[in-house]
Amino acid sequence: MSISLSAITKSFGKNSVLKEISLDIADGEFLTLLGPSGCGKSTLLRILAGLELQSSGTVSIGGRTVDGVRPKRRDVAMVFQSYALYPHMTVAENMALPLRMRGLNAWQRLPLVGRLLPGTRIAKRQIEEEVRRTADALSIGPLLDRKPGQLSGGQRQRVALGRAMVRQPTVFLMDEPLSNLDAKLRVQMRAEIKELHSRLGVTFVYVTHDQSEAMTLSNRVAVMLDGELLQVAPPHEIYADPDDRRVAEFIGSPKINMLAGTVRERGRIDAAGTTLSAVLDMPVGTLVAVGIRPEAFHLTHHAGAGSFAGTVRLVEHMGSDLFVHLDVRGQGEPLIARLLAERAPHVTIGQTLHLAADLDRVLLFDEAGRRIRTTREGRGASVARLREMA
Amino acid sequence: MSAASSTTRLSAPGLLRHAVLLATAALVLIPFVWMVSLSIKPPGEIFRTGFSFWPHQFYGFENYAKAMTEAPLPRYMLNGVIVCTLIVLLQILVCAPAAYALAKLDFPGRGLLFGMVLVALILPHEVLALPLFVLGYKLGILNTYAALIFPYVVSPFGIFLFRQFFKTIPDDVVHAARLDGLNELAIVWKVMLPMAVPAIIAFAIFSVVSHWNSLFWPLIAVRDQALMPPPLGIMAFRNEEAGNDYGPLMAAATIVVAPLVIAFLAAQTWFVEGMTGGAVK
Numbered sequence: 097m098s099i100s101l102s103a104i105t106k107s108f109g110k111n112s113v114l115k116e117i118s119l120d121i122a123d124g125e126f127l128t129l130l131g132p133s134g135c136g137k138s139t140l141l142r143i144l145a146g147l148e149l150q151s152s153g154t155v156s157i158g159g160r161t162v163d164g165v166r167p168k169r170r171d172v173a174m175v176f177q178s179y180a181l182y183p184h185m186t187v188a189e190n191m192a193l194p195l196r197m198r199g200l201n202a203w204q205r206l207p208l209v210g211r212l213l214p215g216t217r218i219a220k221r222q223i224e225e226e227v228r229r230t231a232d233a234l235s236i237g238p239l240l241d242r243k244p245g246q247l248s249g250g251q252r253q254r255v256a257l258g259r260a261m262v263r264q265p266t267v268f269l270m271d272e273p274l275s276n277l278d279a280k281l282r283v284q285m286r287a288e289i290k291e292l293h294s295r296l297g298v299t300f301v302y303v304t305h306d307q308s309e310a311m312t313l314s315n316r317v318a319v320m321l322d323g324e325l326l327q328v329a330p331p332h333e334i335y336a337d338p339d340d341r342r343v344a345e346f347i348g349s350p351k352i353n354m355l356a357g358t359v360r361e362r363g364r365i366d367a368a369g370t371t372l373s374a375v376l377d378m379p380v381g382t383l384v385a386v387g388i389r390p391e392a393f394h395l396t397h398h399a400g401a402g403s404f405a406g407t408v409r410l411v412e413h414m415g416s417d418l419f420v421h422l423d424v425r426g427q428g429e430p431l432i433a434r435l436l437a438e439r440a441p442h443v444t445i446g447q448t449l450h451l452a453a454d455l456d457r458v459l460l461f462d463e464a465g466r467r468i469r470t471t472r473e474g475r476g477a478s479v480a481r482l483r484e485m486a
Numbered sequence: 487m488s489a490a491s492s493t494t495r496l497s498a499p500g501l502l503r504h505a506v507l508l509a510t511a512a513l514v515l516i517p518f519v520w521m522v523s524l525s526i527k528p529p530g531e532i533f534r535t536g537f538s539f540w541p542h543q544f545y546g547f548e549n550y551a552k553a554m555t556e557a558p559l560p561r562y563m564l565n566g567v568i569v570c571t572l573i574v575l576l577q578i579l580v581c582a583p584a585a586y587a588l589a590k591l592d593f594p595g596r597g598l599l600f601g602m603v604l605v606a607l608i609l610p611h612e613v614l615a616l617p618l619f620v621l622g623y624k625l626g627i628l629n630t631y632a633a634l635i636f637p638y639v640v641s642p643f644g645i646f647l648f649r650q651f652f653k654t655i656p657d658d659v660v661h662a663a664r665l666d667g668l669n670e671l672a673i674v675w676k677v678m679l680p681m682a683v684p685a686i687i688a689f690a691i692f693s694v695v696s697h698w699n700s701l702f703w704p705l706i707a708v709r710d711q712a713l714m715p716p717p718l719g720i721m722a723f724r725n726e727e728a729g730n731d732y733g734p735l736m737a738a739a740t741i742v743v744a745p746l747v748i749a750f751l752a753a754q755t756w757f758v759e760g761m762t763g764g765a766v767k
Contacts, residue, residue, distance in 0.1 A: 147661045168667040180658035184680035197667030259666070 097158035097171070097266040097299055098123045099144065104153035106139055106323075113139050115323045117153070126293050126300045127328075130310040131320035132346070137303045140320070141269050144301065146170050157267060168197070170267075173260035177272040179252045181244040187255050188227055188240040194263045195223045230262045250281045257292070268293075270302045274309065286312060307347050311335070319343045336457075341465035344387050350419060350432045352459070355386040365460075368427040371401045372458065376468065384468065387459035390419065393433035395440050396452040403452045404431060408445050413437070422449055518743070525549055525736035532732050545733060553737035558711060559719040563745070566716040569634045570694045576639045577693060578679075578686065585648030586674045590660050600649070606642035612702060619706055633707040634715070638697060644689050651685035652678055695746060716742040 099121040106114040113136045121127045129137040142148040144155060146167035155162050162170050173194075181190050196205060199219050204210045211217070231237045234254045244252055253273065260268060273289070274282045290313055293300050304310055310317045311331040318328040319342075327339045338344040344352050357367035363376035367386045378384070396403050406424035418437050421430040433451050435443070443449065460468040523539045524532055526546035553559060587593070588600050618637050622628045627636065655678065663673045679686065701717040708714060720738045 142661070145661070145665060147664060167661075167664045172665070174662070174665050176658040176662060178656050178658045180656065180662035182659070182663075182677055182681075184683075193668075194666040259662075 099158075099267065099299060099301070100154075100156045101140075101144070102154050102156075104140065104143060104155070105151045106136070106143065106148070107151050113323050114143075114150070117320075117323075117325050119318060119325060119328060121299060121301065123158075124297050124299055126290075126302065126313055126315045128302045128304060128310040128314040128317045129320055130304060130307060130317050130346075133305055135320045136323040137305075137320050138271055141174075141271055141301060141303050145172050145174050145269050147174075171265050172267040172269055173263065173265035174269040174271065175256050175260050175273045177275055179244070179256040179276075181252060181255055181259070183244050186241050186243055187231070187236065187247070187258075188224075190244065190255060191227045191230065191240075191259045191262050192223050194259065195226060198263065199223055226262055227258075230258050234258050234261075249277050250285065253277060253285060257289075261292075261296075266298050268296075268298060268300045270300065272304055273302075275304070275306070282309075289313060307349070311347075319346060321346070338459065339467050341385055341387070341461040341467075344459055344461070348389060350390050350434070353388045353390065353429075353431050355388070355427060355431075357384045357386040357460075358382070359384060368404055368424050368431070370404055372453070373402065373455065374458070374460065376460070378468070383463055385461040385463075385465075387461060388431075388453045389457060389459075390432045390434035392454045392457035393431070393435070393451045394454070395435060396450045399450050402455075403450045405448065405450050406431065408443060408447045408449055411443050411445060418443060420449070422451060521736050521743075522740055524732060525553075525740045527733060529731075529733055546737075549733040549737040550741070552731075552734040553719075553741060556734060557719045557738070559716070559738060559741060561712060562714050562716045562719040563742070565631075565634075565713055566698050569631060569715060570697045572631070572635050573638050573697050574690050574693050576635065577641045577644050578689075580639055581641055581644035581648055581689075582679055582682075583671065583674050584645045585652055586670070586678055588645065588649045589652035590657065591670070603642050603645050603649075607646055611637075615703060615706055618703075622707060629708050629710050629713065631713060634704055634713065637703065637707075638693075641693065643692065647685055647689050648682060651682045655681055691750070698742075698746060 099119075101117055101119045104114055104117040105112070117136075117140060119127075129140060131137045139148060143150045144157075146162065146165060150163075157170060157172070182193070185193070199222070200210070200216065204213050204216045204219065227240070228237065231240055234257060236251060236254045236258060239247060239251060239255070244255065247255065253276075256273070270289075274285050277285060286309060289300075289302075293313075302309075302313060311334075314331055316328055317331050317334050319326045319334060321342050326343050327334060329337070334343065335347050338347065341354070345354065355367040357365040357372070359376060359378045359380055359382040360366055360371065361380055363374055363378070365372045365374055365376070365384060365386060372386065393404075399405055404422070404424050406422040406427075408420055409423045409430050410419075410421040412419035412421075416437055418435045418440055420433045420435055420440070420443055422433060423430050431451065462468050519539065523537075523541075526544060526549065527541040528543050528545035528548075531541050531543065531545075588596060588603070614637070619628070622633050622637075627633045659677060659681075660673060663677045668676060698715070699717060700715065701721075704713075704715045704718065720735060720742060
């Protein structure tokens with residue numbers, strides 16, 4: 097089912113948590129809401145589920161406006177960060193509950209009377225089969241008689257997934273489902289969620305603060321900050337072609353290098369003791385922020401225009417890559433460059449190094465943090481570049 | 487070796503701790519032991535100087551027989567069971583949804599309502615005796631079981647206790663239940679209460695003990711012997727013309743206390759299990 101959010105706002109008292117969020121999610125899409133904690137992404141998800149009410153704006157699911165429709169009638173299923181399993185019920189009972197609430201009427205659910213009513217036995221057997229099938233698909237079949245307290249974190253996570261899957265919803269909502277797992281399990285479950293999405297083919301809306309989850313899982317990522325939707329785009333575009341300085345700074349690890357720059361004559365930019373050539377239609381003296389991703393640097397031997405000179409403060413060996421922290425005069429924070437280990441074998445602390453940046457990968461932002469697109473590289477150019485790389 | 491010996495030999499602070507615990511336990515238990523001892527002694531031995539637990543002449547049968555026959559004690563005990571059971575059940579029935587609303591639902595005036603619960607918590611029930619008596623009279627329920635039960639059905643303590651416990655249950659569980667299709671009352675009965683078993687047990691103990699032992703309100707509310715609760719059985723042996731009849735009085739007191747003690751001891755291990763077994767994250 098497609099989802100459409102239009103001009104959603106939410107405030108608690110004077111505190112505005114969501115500011116005019118509009119977002120369209122296509123049928124079968126995997127969309128991730130990415131942002132630091134407290135940015136309103138979970139609130140947005142709860143509004144989508146109907147667990148919280150927006151202050152204004154409309155939510156529609158599958159073309160039907162669902163404002164004021166109770167959560168159970170929205171045909172969405174949700175997986176929670178804390179799993180939110182019922183501790184007093186077995187795994188089977190946990191997974192069967194949503195089916196029981198839908199498939200059986202109030203009389204049929206009664207412990208003794210229900211058994212006597214017509215149709216109960218068949219309905220119950222169907223529910224049991226459905227639970228069993230889902231449990232087997234998630235390989236938690238042997239755990240059906242256990243209680244959540246007897247399960248490990250990863251197993252509880254699967255049960256929570258199973259409880260959401262079992263009633264075959266048209267929309268899956270996931271609120272940081274992996275953040276209580278250890279690193280290894282997280283990577284494994286990430287792959288399983290991805291596989292689940294392609295198998296079920298239904299719409300997934302996934303909330304996370306972890307950019308690697310967002311980048312690996314999604315068709316599109318929606319970056320949120322302070323209740324604002326900054327950019328919605330496919331993962332590679334979010335990374336290589338951010339619309340906003342905050343997006344550029346949030347995505348990418350190590351963080352993008354941000355240098356203070358000034359526009360000189362003929363569109364050149366002075367930054368961190370060097371001059372970068374760019375083609376800019378901006379008045380001389382305009383202040384800009386120059387963003388350079390760590391991997392957009394390469395070693396160069398000649399000093400001068402276009403290269404940053406500095407002393408090496410720290411070298412981090414990451415196997416195939418080196419992270420080199422470079423103290424550059426006139427620049428508060430060190431520049432971080434990601435260099436291929438084989439290209440820079442002899443970098444030592446205290447050494448003077450010259451780094452040049454790939455000019456078509458330099459990102460410029462104005463003082464308000466908006467992206468300045470240079471005439472030389474448009475949106476298409478950088479995306480094409482990345483496609484080439486892939 | 488030292489680790490092994492430290493578990494068998496008590497250190498000085500350990501000894502002190504046990505001494506204090508034993509002294510406290512003795513303070514609490516001695517009156518009960520005395521009560522049981524007196525209940526099996528003949529009248530002549532009760533005021534003899536010097537104390538021995540076992541009587542020279544066992545007089546238990548006579549005392550207990552008198553306690554059971556002089557006043558309709560079995561009837562009183564039955565009344566106690568009926569009244570206490572109904573009170574606890576109705577209290578849970580009323581308090582759990584109220585506590586759920588105060589803990590998990592957002593509505594205007596919630597803070598004020600909870601404040602009122604707290605105020606009600608500090609009011610002693612005796613203060614309300616007269617208004618309740620008048621109300622009971624107007625409703626025509628005086629001198630019935632209803633008069634013994636209804637004034638206690640809304641328990642501020644129960645609401646407070648459940649509300650505090652429900653607060654500790656994550657909101658996500660409530661959200662999940664709503665998405666699973668449970669309505670708000672179903673959430674209370676099927677999700678919140680089963681998770682709050684330790685709180686229910688604690689509350690049930692408080693409730694049963696206090697209402698089993700309650701004397702003041704039943705004295706006001708009922709006059710019919712057939713409705714009176716257990717403590718009134720003890721009253722029957724006081725203020726007789728011939729002075730207090732201590733042997734049967736103590737026997738009656740023992741009989742009245744016994745069910746609570748036995749019930750508590752029998753369920754003790756289960757209480758502890760309930761306290762720890764419920765601690766599922």
